[in-house]
Amino acid sequence: MLANRIHLTIDSNLADVFLVGLLINSASRFVGLDETEAYQMELCVVEAVNNTIRHAYGGQAGHEVAVSAAISPSRLEFSVADRGSPISGDVLAARRWEASAADHDPFALDQLPEGGMGLEIMREVMDQVDYESRGGVNCLRMTKRIPVPVLEA
């Protein structure tokens, strides 16, 4: 099934990121996701854009962040691209919540994370998360498959 596509560009300004979020949420609801699922699609794209602004562009406004969405009833694909500093291999390789780190000790307050959760959230929610840096362009791609409802005979 063909997907509907949209491409938009925002300035690298955290105050503008909500505009992307609203669009992703509305499009996700349109293809049938419930409130929580649509929120999680919005969350992942917002996290990716926030990371781009903070890390690729060092929190500085005045740079372009390009967001694309391809939406169909069976699949959602999102990409966030920039021309800033690429994510390091160490950051990409780190898996905060794997194995023993999965359960936070509620009594070990100093060990609770106060950052770096965005990429892990994307990996938890999405079926696939890929990142590549080529020719000065960094691009993070996320895919979520939407289960097709089984019709009862």
Next chain:
Amino acid sequence: MKIEANKAGKILVIKIREARFGADSVDSFSQQVLPFIREENPAILLDLSEVNFLDSSGLAALISCLKARNGTGHLALCGARASVASLFRLTRMDRVFRFFPTSEEGVAALS
């Protein structure tokens, strides 16, 4: 960010009066809320009932509040809608924070 702080008996209820609690509002949140957190309030209830979008930056600000309490009193959350609550589950933070469905139930339980 607009917040509202009210006492319900000994409980301080801090309500976030915004639909979105994200990266662009955490500085304002922390500046307003951390002073309350550091005061000697035996129990604080953060009311998220008007928040329909919370990202990891907003969550991190809530974690900072918990750390600032440093185990010296209750800090609980109330009113989180199902979508927002899902972020706590995704990040395993549902094990760290105490949740109540409504501020009334939170106040009753903590009083």
